Amino acid sequence: MKSKLTIKNVAKINELKYLNAFEITYTNRVGAEKKWELVSRQGLDRLKKELYDNQIFSDGAMIFATNRQKTHVVMIREYRVSAGKYIYMVPAGLTDPGETIEQTSTREFLEETGMHFEFVKSSPPRYSSVGLSNERVEVAYGYFHGEPNDEQLSVDEDVQVVFVDKEMAIKLLSTEDVSIRTALLLEHFFDLNEFFV
Structure with a gap:
């Protein structure tokens, strides 16, 4: 496409x-x-x-949303101008001034997927690419609710929502461009890296 x-x-x-x-x-x-x-x-x-x-700041959130049974993860297939192609990743976005990580993840998830995010917890802020930037993001973990729609999507974004189970994760990781942070989360969540087993 x-x-x-x-x-x-x-x-x-x-x-x-x-x-x-x-x-x-x-x-x-x-x-x-x-x-x-x-x-x-x-x-x-x-x-x-x-x-x-040595102060620590947070710039945004990556949102790792699953169903309650933890069989499916919400990912997006997004056209990234910097790559010139579609990349698979979990929804993510920058924090607006004064927002908590819970508010950021809830807002960004709604904007990118049209669905609701039930925040459970988050990781500490971690560098996204320490060789190039001082940007730090937190991974927000929780559950998704609703059906995908693009009513909140910016006209500058081209995003499709993808519900990924273990079988699809294996396929995506072997045949598609997946951001490194998302790939690591998928490998861990679905226990896909035989090196760690």
Whole structure:
């Protein structure tokens, strides 16, 4: 299935609109000065609090929603412009100012799937890609209710809801592009990685 979203051009830019670029100067183990580049949705003050004061922040939620019998997981098949194709992942989104992780996960789940999310618990904030960014997300765990619809979906998103059982998880993990965090959650939930058995 071809996405209704269309890539028109790719170009290098020197200034970013939604991300901030930072250069961190540090010394390595033998005292040589080095540079590290990263991008962040947040500003310099936050980065300094993380680097110098070891403060921990959360930027959003990944939502791991199952039925009560824990036989199916809600995933989405989303066209990601950065990949130029559909990627399978669990629903996720950024926290709005003042929101708790429960509020973020409930809102984002409704927006992306049209269904309701019953929050049970969440993990601590963890880095999503520490080599590139200081973004941290929490995994929200709970149950889904209702039927999928796209009434809340942004016009900038191309998303289909997928109910994944163990058999489908095996197929997706072997034949489709699945985000690494989602792949690890599926492997753990369905006990699919023979290395850990």
